[in-house]
Amino acid sequence: MERNPYVILGVPFGSPKSVANAAFARKAQALKRDGGSLDQMTDLTWALQRVSVAIREPATAMELYRIPADPEAFQADGDGVLRPPPERLPPVDGDRASALEGLRQGAAREYLRYLVSVRATRVTLPPP
Amino acid sequence: MTSELWCRACGAQAQRSDAWCSLCGVALDRPDPGAARVGQVISVKGKLLRRNGIALHEAGGTVLVLLKGDETVDMPAAEFDAAKPVEVPGPPVGGAAGRLWKALRAYQVSQLDGKWNPQQLLDAALVHAVASNGTRRAAALDALTLGAPDLLPALGLTAPELAWYQARAAAGAGDTATMLGWLEQLPAQGYALRVPMLLVLSGDLLRDAALGARAAALLAPFASADADARALHAALARPGTVDVTGPLVPFAVAAESADGQLAQWAGAIAAAERPARPFPNGLPVTAAFDSFLRFRADMPYTSTVDTLRWLPLPLLDEMIDGGTVPPALAGQPGWPERTAAYVRSRLDPGGASLADLTAAGFTAELARRHYLSQDVTALDALAADHEAVRHYRALAAWRTGTGRPGLDGLRPEAALVLSQVAEARAAVAAGQDAALTETIAADPTCWPLLWQGALQGALRLPGPLAGRYPRFAEWLALCGIQRLLFQSRWDDAAGAGRALADRTRTEVTSDEALNMVAFAEFQLGKPATALQTLDEALGGRYTTGLLVNASVVAASQGSVAAIPYLAKINAETQDPAVRAGAVERAVDLWRQDDSSPEYPPELRALVRAALGQRQADELHKTLVLVASGQDREWLAGDGAVRSVNPAQAAWVKYQRAWARRKTDGSQEGLVDIANVLVELTKSPSAPDWVAQELRQFTKNLDELVHVDFGDTSAVVLTPAIEALVAGDVLELTYRIVLAVQAATHTAFFMAEENGCVTPEYEQRMLFAAVRVYQQRKDELPESDRDYVADQVAMCVGVTGFAVRVGVINLWDDATQRFNKLVERMSYASDYVQQERIMRQKGDILNRELDPLPKRLRAYLALLAQLPLDDRARETQRQITDTVTEMEAEIARLRPSVR
Structure with a gap:
């Protein structure tokens, strides 16, 4: 039988020390209340020591069975209040009619300059 | 339009019947x-x-x-015309004075x-230039053609007229700036022909705003009466200062081509309507105008940054809000710098950078980003009175679980969800x-907040909701199986997990359920079944965690079963630390596995692959050692091993040298190892292990070299010893000790082979070692x-014995050749031949025989300083006898040579 410190503590694989400590306290209290055995307490202490000290980098720990194997399984996809979608930036205030007229004027000037360049090809220098 | 008849002196227009300018009184003569x-x-x-003559008058x-x-000579005109003309080089001129000036210059x-x-x-x-107003004007034009404006003052023309001619000359040369300079000297209201002159050079004027502004000032007086002047003036004037739509259509008509399209486009712009045909290319603002009109008309339009960048923000905002601007454009270059951050924030708020969000003043999205990245400091730095900041701060407390999360500051929809979560908790x-509500079931982001309750089995999801939200029901089921595992209820967990895996349509849920089933089976003592379950989960998409679990279960059946899973982790995972962990685990498992003495091929491949990648020092060392021991040929050959620092290299x-030595199967390779050790020992950054390896290597050599003299196994060690001694x-x-041993073994070996060590060798290995001693x-x-x-005395004695034998061998060989020469001497018939033989005898005696007793005397000198045992003393006596005999023989032979 595999002795798995995370399973003994009742926390997901890779849980941080703080979570392990809280779980240990909860379990130890329950053992005391329910009259648990010394072996159970020893197991619990061993598990806390392993999680708190021995396993420095859970991601690289290859000797331990992982529950969950995929943390995503417990983190459902999708947006919600705790994973909100991007905010929307409201548009700037502005007079759209004036803006359109400004755009028309810009287009008129640009087009007029275009016409000047067309006309210039058909004009010659005046006689002296 | 400008009349053809005008005064060149003052620029005023004139009537067709006028001969003189009514304004300035100057004759209106043409050039x-x-x-x-x-x-x-x-x-x-x-x-x-023959000579050249030039006509002065006629x-x-x-x-x-x-x-x-x-x-001079007077020549009848007919004779002049019949004479051969001479071509005068220079630019073409039109008047009499101009031709004389041109000829003079040439x-x-x-x-x-x-x-x-x-x-x-x-x-x-x-004389010809000033004959009339017309000749003056022709002469002025010729003077400018010849590039001689210095001639102009003598012509008696007005300053404006001369400026006009110079402006035209500059225009003809394409020198727009000079042309403007002369035009600016003209009377503001005169010389209306300046308009076509400026039009011809409008390309420069449109390109260069400064030139354009000067031209606009010159055109202004004519803009009201001349359509060209009005259009050119409007085109060149600063935007917003002159009406540009008024002259648009009339000017388009004037510039019109055959298809009449120019006027149609002008009309469309004037009326703010879409044209029937697209505007010409190369007019980005006009294209933007067209795009917007098309957007408003629900028609397809050009949505590129190059076009949309010209839209005023209110119009671009309208299009963005209309959902017709692709968000992908946000990341493309070309947006104006002043609006780029705003546009990116509007178009793709999730993709905009923090710098963009800050520049656009987009506090709400900044707050969201800091919330998601759990950057509390940055979130706290935002304006506290902003609604979004308050919301995300409140939300952060729920997410991190720190403090007592409350509902203050939350947006209503979030407050609704989280209040129900709070009630459940x-x-x-x-x-x-x-009892869980639909609001909670519909928001997967808040489920983890209820994980503890789910683990305790205290959450109840009403049946109808379970049907509408199967994903939530599955999440609760996963938590339930986890609870069973934590309670060590293996059979129950296996049953529940299998049931969930069978009914779910979501692979991630199925895989996790099977993962927990496998753990339960493993705990029940069924590793083969557990591995089968994990292999089932590994079909399709899978995680590294699943592979790790498979390797853990497989390892209970031996390292060979586990290594393939670890190899897969190494091959498929991006994180180098995880990859290294897999390799290390595989090596450890195999080393601890007595049931698998053979080096598994998959581990060989894994180690080889890992050695080709960057590794931490400790793992690198282990892997190289494994390869050196188990994969010698590969390491000894061209196996690619990556080293990231001198210590690794x-x-x-060192290990490659060992691998080569072991691959060869010969002791000769030891010298390579010795050389590597010498090189590393002398390196300023020698790793700690080098001293340890050197000590062990030396100790091994010392054990191997202490065999009976004559045992050839020790002779092959001597190159390695020589290398260490030399280093x-x-x-x-x-x-x-090693030096004298090596020297002795070599001398003994050589003597047995009827040879002798060289004097250089015995000096380097034996005598030098004795001196050091x-x-x-x-x-x-x-x-x-x-x-x-003892070692030194013994080795000097034995070497002396062996060298004595070798020296006698050399002596015998040399004396045989000497005796043959003596014999040949008796047959020598002439003096020359006798001389040659005498010389050869002398060479043998002086170069070969004479040094031999001296070599042996050196041994006697050494022995005299060392404590000798009986055997050594016997050697000493034998050497003494040999030396005595040799020296006596040399003395006897000496007179017979030169």
Whole structure:
């Protein structure tokens, strides 16, 4: 039988020390209340020591069975209040009619300059 | 339009009937070229030679031709016309004065032959130039053509008229800035022909705003009466200062091409309507205008940054809000710098950078980003009175679980969800069951907040909701299976997990359920079944965690079963630390696995692959050692091993040397190892292991070399010993003992082969070692002193014995050759041959025989200083006898040679 410190503590694989400590306290209290055995307490202490000290980098720990194997399984996809979608930036205030007229004027000037360049090809220098 | 008749003196328009300007009184004459023959050059026949003559004047059918100096001749016009004309180099001119000036210039620079008095030409040119207003004007134009504005003042024309001619000359040369300079000297209201002149050069004026502004000022007085002037003025004026739509259509008509399209486009812009045909290319603002009109008309439009960048923000906002601008454009370059951040924030708020969000003042999205990245400091730095900041701060407390999360500051929709979560959690905390609501079921982001309750089995999801939200139901089921595992209820967990895996349509849920089933089976003592379950989960998409679990279960059946899973982790995972962890685990498993003595091929491949990648020092060392021991041929050959620092490189070099030595199966390779050790020991950054390896290597050599002299297994060690001695890396005891041992074995071997060690070798290995011993014996550890003394004495004795044998061999060989020469001498018939034989005998005696007793005497000298045993003393006596005999023989032979 595999002795798995995370399973003994009742926390997901890779849980941080703080979570392990809280779980240990909860379990130890329950053992005391329910009259648990010394072996159970020893197991619990061993598990806390392993999680708190021995396993420095859970991601690289290859000797331990992982529950969950995929943390995503417990983190459902999708947006919600705790994973909100991007905010929307409201548009700037502005007079759209004036803006359109400004755009028309810009287009008129640009087009007029275009016409000047067309006309210039058909004009010659005046006689002296 | 400008009348053709106008005053060149003041620029005023004139009536067709006028001969004089009504404003300034100057004659309205057009430029007059004057007498047609004047200034022409002809070839004139002289007494001996032909010479060039030039016409100075003509009148009454006679032409006055200047021949030489001041010499002239009157020539009938018909004769002049019949004479051979001479071409005058230079630009084309039109008037009499112009031709004289042109000829004079060519003559002065030797481009035209002649022997004229230049003053004659100048005087005649002036006379013709000022003959009338028309000739003055023609002369002015010619002077400018010839690039001689210095001639202009003498013509008596007005300053504006001269400025006009110079403006035109500059325009003809394409010099727009100079042209503007002369035009600016004209009367503001005069010279209306400036308009077409400016139009011709409008390309420069449109490109260069400064030139354009100067031209606009010159055009302004004519804009009201001349359509070209009005259009050009509007086109060149600063935007917003002149009406540009008014002249648009009339000017388009004037510039119109055959298809009439120009006017249609002008009309569309004037009326703010879409044109029937797209606007011409190369007009980005017009294209933006067209795009917007099309957007408003629900028509397809050009949505590129190059076009949309010209839209005023209110219009671009309208299009963005209309959902027709692709968010992908946000990341493309080309947006104006002043609006780029805003546009990116509007178009793709999730993709905009923090810098963009800050520049756009987009506090709400900044707050969201800081919330998601859990950057509390940055979130706290935002304005506290902003609604979004308050919301995300409140939300952060829920997410991190720190403090007591509340509802203050939350947006209403979030407050609704989280208040129901709070109620459920409160019920669980009170030891009650909590009925879950649809609001919670619909928001997967808040489920983890209820994980503890789910783990306790205190959450109840009403049946209808379970049907509508199957994903939530599955999540609760996963938590339930986890609870069973944590309670060590393996059978229940396996059953529940299998049931969930069978009914779910979500692979991630199925895989996790099977993962927990496998753990339960493993705990129940069924590793094969557990591995089968995990292999089932590994079908399709899978995680590294699943592979790790498979390797854990497989390892219970031996390392060979586990290694493939670890190899897969190494091959498929991006994180180098995880990859390294997998390799390390595989190596550890195999090393601890007594049931698998053979090096598994998959581990071989894994180690080889890992050695090709960057590894931490400790793992690198382990892997190289494994390869050196188990994969020698690969390491000894060209196996690619990556080293990221000198220490790693040194280790590879050393182990590669061992691998090669072991691959060869010969002791000769030891010298390579010795050389590597010497090199590494002497390196300024020698790793710690080098000293340890050197010590062990030396110790091994010492054990191997202490065999009976004559045992050839020791002889092959001597190159390695020589390398260590030469490198001076050995401890003193080994320095002396190994050297004398090596020398002795070699001398013994050579003597047995009827040879002898060279004097250089015995000096380097034996005599040098004895000198070191004699000079440094007090530095030897107390415990080693007797041992080293015995070794030195013994080796000197044995080497002396062996060298004596070798020397006798050499002696015998040399004396045989000497005796043959003596024999040949008796047959030598002439003096020359006798001389040659005498010389050869001398060479043998002096170069070969004479040094031999001296070599042996050196051994006697050494032995005399060492404590000798009986055997050594016997050797000493034998050497003495040999030396005595040899020296006596040499003395006997000496007289017979030169």
